[in-house]
Amino acid sequence: MIRVLLADDQALLRSTFSMLIDSEDDLTVVAEAANGAEAVDLAQRHRPDVVLMDIRMPVLDGLAATRQICSDPGLAGTRVLILTTFESDEHVAHALRAGASGFLGKDVSPAGLLDGIRTVVGGEALLSPAATRVLVNRFLASPDGIGDLPRGLLPSLTDREREITGLAAHGLSNQQIAERLVVSPLTVRTHVQRAMTKLGARDRAQLVVIAYQEGLVRTA
Template sequence: MTIRVLLADDQALLRATFRILIDSCDDMEVVAEATGGAEAVALARVHRPDLVLMDIRMPGTDGLAATTAICADPELSGTRVLILTPSEIDAHVAQALQAGASGFLGKDVTADALLDGIRTVAAGDSLLSPLATRVLITRFLSAPAQGAPPRASEDLGALTAREREVTAWVAEGHSNEEIGERLFVSPLTVRTHVHRAMTKLGARDRAQLVVIAYQSGLAQASRPAQR
């Protein structure tokens, strides 16, 4: 199946570069280009892409506002947003994750990392580096967003003890392989626990599971002990 990508960036040269890279792959294609956030939202509603590669800093309607609009639109529930940012340690990136973005990449990303990132997010997984999870998310998502109440810890009551433990490890930035080593189970078993936790908590992907873990206090209050 071909991954349909919408590019949203105000820099024409960067868009052209990304288009060449993406269209060179047999499993993906660029279906449209937007020069700003408002245009990105409009084109997303027309083309229903699998993924929007979104620059977070654009004049006018920025990538954060566009991400919020796309992720809040029930007609675009199948569209994922992958953020491009100059820095991983950026409060706007945390806000984008809260809004529903599935991950982000630095603008200095290599060609292979960009293409792998698109495939990862399009497959329904999130793209959060350990640095982003441990530093950025701890710094910004541990405090509720202005005007938004924290998620009640009671929401976690549907999780089993193992699902809570795995979710806490996910919030620390660990991969399925790393979690499996700590819990002496296979990465496939960890993946199953992660997906069950996502389903029970209404998280659209792994990135949103991390957001919920911090908003609910699970990542701090129930951090697993080292094994």
């Protein structure tokens, strides 16, 4: 069972998402937070698999709450999925730096929301082409780079792992990579997971960040 924490200051939206999520056999909402401070507290108490996190909330905003959750060793298994009305440069940059695993628009379809939750739990990031462009053009180009992520570990990857990491950094899903390389999605997933382990990446989003940081892929 995938355990979900909802964090949004709009009660109606929380209620809508909660009913949708609880209607699925493999998903359940364990708690709801109306602000970022509550989100951090409830995450520490319930240890959910995924936090659906709004950015603009009172008391503590979603970015600060994401940073606290993702830096807590006790919540290493928790993924944060940002809910946003648009993918602004600053939101994408700061959310990824804080440790978020991806983004969903608040106008996401029911199927898209459910798929998104399952995707990040599976270790993949939800980085749309727009978010990936922001990641490259603003986040990685910033003077202070990407903080404490590891460097100099690319030589530890096999040729196949480097190839697949590069394709992932260009925004391809496991299925798309599998089709391009004529291998199974499971094979791609295995290579991605091994690359993440070797590079010390928390999830696929950080794997993409490291790929650009290390020059495995470059901006156009």
